[in-house]
Amino acid sequence: MKTAVTICSLAMLVSCRQTVVENAEKTMGTNVEKTDAEWKAQLTPMQYRVLRKAGTERAGTGALLHNKQAGTYTCAGCGAELFASGEKYESGCGWPSFYQTSHASNIAERVDSSVGMRRTEVLCSNCGGHLGHVFEDGPQPTGQRYCINSASLGFKEEDRISRQAQRSELRARRRASGQGAHRE
Numbered sequence: 001m002k003t004a005v006t007i008c009s010l011a012m013l014v015s016c017r018q019t020v021v022e023n024a025e026k027t028m029g030t031n032v033e034k035t036d037a038e039w040k041a042q043l044t045p046m047q048y049r050v051l052r053k054a055g056t057e058r059a060g061t062g063a064l065l066h067n068k069q070a071g072t073y074t075c076a077g078c079g080a081e082l083f084a085s086g087e088k089y090e091s092g093c094g095w096p097s098f099y100q101t102s103h104a105s106n107i108a109e110r111v112d113s114s115v116g117m118r119r120t121e122v123l124c125s126n127c128g129g130h131l132g133h134v135f136e137d138g139p140q141p142t143g144q145r146y147c148i149n150s151a152s153l154g155f156k157e158e159d160r161i162s163r164q165a166q167r168s169e170l171r172a173r174r175r176a177s178g179q180g181a182h183r184e
């Protein structure tokens with residue numbers, strides 16, 4: 001029984017990876033059409049170098065490397081949601097690391113044979129921006145390590161979003177009660 005469950009889990013992982021690769025072939029970079037000059041104007045020099053020129057930021061320097069806030073990691077190029085904060089872990093490699101993505105449709109992968117190595121490049125499927133690479137040395141249950149440049153990421157803090165919603169609800173209530181008192 002245990003063996004069957006393991007085989008089933010492996011099959012699901014393989015099938016998930018196939019979907020991601022197929023997604024890469026079908027949609028990569030087709031949703032956001034921008035000229036190189038437009039990308040340059042929109043992004044910081046480091047974001048441009050990483051996202052548009054497949055560069056790599058220096059290990060240990062990324063602003064989001066040790067971020068532990070609850071929220072969602074997004075593409076710094078187009079805002080597509082890429083990873084949940086619960087999927088991040090401290091790998092010690094010097095770049096933000098994730099053991100899985102709950103936004104697989106926004107992640108594309110392709111073989112990268114540059115620098116004399118065969119690696120799997122990770123890209124944003126919405127704008128085609130380079131994010132980093134995925135390796136098979138991550139923690140269980142996936143065994144994967146999405147090694148992502150901080151420069152290619154944005155971050156939406158969960159608390160800030162809920163605090164903003166609470167504040168606007170409070171303002172709306174005050175307005176409603178104020179108007180009510182005025183009418184009396």
Ligand code: FE
Nearest residue numbers: 075078124127
């Ligand atoms: Fe993107």
